[in-house]
Amino acid sequence: MDNDTLQHKMRELKTQFPALNQTVYGRPLVYLDNAATTQKPQRVIDSISEYYSKWNANIHRGAHYLANASTEKFEATRSALAEMLHANFREEIIFNQGSTDSVNMLSTILENEVEEGDEIWVTEMEHHSNFVPWQMLALKKKAHFRYIPMLPSGEWDLDYAKNEITDRAKIVAFNWVSNALGTVNPIEELIRLAKSAGAYVVVDGAQAVAHFDINVQTLNCDFFLFSAHKMYGPTGLGVLWGKKELLEKLPPYRYGGEMIKKVSVTGTTFNVLPFKYESGTPNIEAVIAFNESISFCKEVGRENMHAHEYFLLKTATERLKEIERMTVYADIPNKVGVLSFNVEDIHSADIGTLLDQQGIAVRTGHHCTQPLWEKLGTTGSVRASFACYNTVEDVELFIAALNKSVNMLR
């Protein structure tokens, strides 16, 4: 599809997102905080509302019409996810509260696999949620917590990884896309490296799922996780995919209802997958509504989304670089639509506040990646992040507001 046709096609998407059709402080809202969370299309909002108007019942255990209907809809999302990820088995899809929940679960159920002196690897650019749980596990098990350094360009030092990751590595956990910089990481190469070292491989796909098609078979990782809210879905819902033989072998995470097979005063046995890892009443309406986000992404096409966002990124980056004393981080080709920057001698929070007053929503601060900013010699940045519904006009409004803010603060 040529760029004009693509821009035209994507422009029409905006009308499907009611939250974007409003003014803040009397200005049209320009939402550029999509790496934090995306807005939701009307069909997702309608699905949540329909669930409570029509289908509300607890799932899996009810013997009545509503319970069966809501169970069917809930499980339909699991099937759609299995298709989206190219999973071999639908029971490899585990629902939980989010990416943070998935990493906490994995760092707990993998505990017995780690022995004193083993190595647990992350990278210097991880979101804290894919960093701290592994650091704590290493501490608990007297394992070595190691990390792949980040180069000043915002890319992994893969040579370091090639030299240092050996059969002492027990777990290697890393993100596909950096939430702070937008860098798209060479995960295929790192997965190969980590697998040949015999490690468990965990891929944090939180920032990738809205931009790239995913095939867990060809990736050949052991676990892949993401949050629904970063791909136009509801908040408080996470998806963890794991290889069936591993999820069957590893211990349960949380105990309670639904995850048991038989409970008696003499002992308890546990349910089969996926229920073994889904104790308690889940976020039913979120799971059901998430099916609409999955369809939305499939219909628009992630390739189109990425190409459009990349065009916005390039346009905005060029305009940004015209501003004096500007630092654009990770100004490299292999990126998604995340633009992280600082203006010399101006605090990122001050720029964020002035942009907000002009209707432009961005994120400022460390973006939950403090080791990354330490490496780059600062404490954080202003981050503008694009989604499929953003337009060239959004970029123009953003740049105009930024110029005005910088002039006021200088």
Ligand SMILES: Cc1ncc(COP(=O)(O)O)c(C=O)c1O
């Ligand atoms: C790369 C990455 N991993 C993990 C997370 C945590 O996601 P959640 O807050 O939905 O658990 C985020 C959220 O920003 C992220 O960007």
